[in-house]
Amino acid sequence: MKRNASRPEHQQGMALVEALIASAVLAIGLLGAAQLALKSQQTATENRQNTVGQMLALEAMDCLQAQAHTPNAACLVQHSIVVQGTRYTRQAQTSPQGQSTDLLVQVSWPNRRVGGASSDHSDPQISWRSSVSNLPSWVGVSSP
DSSP states (O other), X not given: OOOOTTSOGGGTTHHHHHHHHHHHHHHHXXXXXXXXXXXXXHHHHHHHHHHHXXXXXXXXXXXXXXXXXXXTOOOOSEEEEEEXXXXXXXXXXXXXXXXXXXXXXXXXXXXXXXXXXXXXXXXXXXXXXXXXXXXXXXXXXXXX
């Protein structure tokens, strides 16, 4: 058996062990980076869906408030729309309460989690409530 003069006998084969350890550390790091990218994509998708839901709720609430002041305005009570591959369901309702009218807008969409199962299986939903006075806008205004 030929001995390598540059390395002592007890260090032979250590390069292979070092390479295996370095490979394992690199694999763990790459796995963590992949999980981070997946979670980032999931969060971006959820944020986009929430933003679209907020915009749809805002449109419906604006329509209901305009309808309270302009009886001719027509608002859809229930509407389903697809935005970027996600189906959103928007419901709007009004209920008179004496001198005011209560407004309710609800927007919901299916819960689609990217990259795995969700612990919460309920669909995301946005609910906005407001009220509008039934009194004319000039009531209670004094002239200068």
